[in-house]
Amino acid sequence: MQQQNDDQIPLNIPQEQYKLPEQLDEFGQPVMFKCSTCGVQAVSILQHKPGTHTWLCCFTLCIFGAFLAFLPFYVKDCQDVTHVCPACSQPKGVKQFKAC
Numbered sequence: 001m002q003q004q005n006d007d008q009i010p011l012n013i014p015q016e017q018y019k020l021p022e023q024l025d026e027f028g029q030p031v032m033f034k035c036s037t038c039g040v041q042a043v044s045i046l047q048h049k050p051g052t053h054t055w056l057c058c059f060t061l062c063i064f065g066a067f068l069a070f071l072p073f074y075v076k077d078c079q080d081v082t083h084v085c086p087a088c089s090q091p092k093g094v095k096q097f098k099a100c
Contacts, residue, residue, distance in 0.1 A: 028081050028095050035085040035092065044083035044092060051080035053099040 027044075034041045054072045061068040072078040081095040 027083070027093075028077070031083065033083075033092065035088060035090070037090045038085065038088040040085065040087040042086050045086050047082040047084055048076045048079040049082065051097055053097045054078050054080070057099055 030043045030046055032041070032043050050073055057072040057078055058069050061071060078097055078099075080097055082091050083093045083095075084091055
């Protein structure tokens with residue numbers, strides 16, 4: 001009988017180094033970042049708020065039909081996104097919704 005070798009074979013797989021973004025203003029989804037306030041590396045929490053362009057869309061839709069005017073306030077893609085650190089709750093960046 002042959003004895004099985006339980007030794008693991010070392011694999012030379014390069015571990016990619018990802019550069020964490022410093023500005024979160026261009027992301028509309030949660031992002032891994034390092035907080036400049038508390039130093040924690042975490043995934044940002046998103047908060048959606050209506051911005052200036054949300055209101056412009058509201059007024060524009062009101063011209064075409066008053067029943068459509070509420071839509072930009074329920075569609076998250078039509079709102080500003082604020083990235084917040086989950087550890088210290090400090091805002092870290094805002095991606096503003098641009099209608100045009």
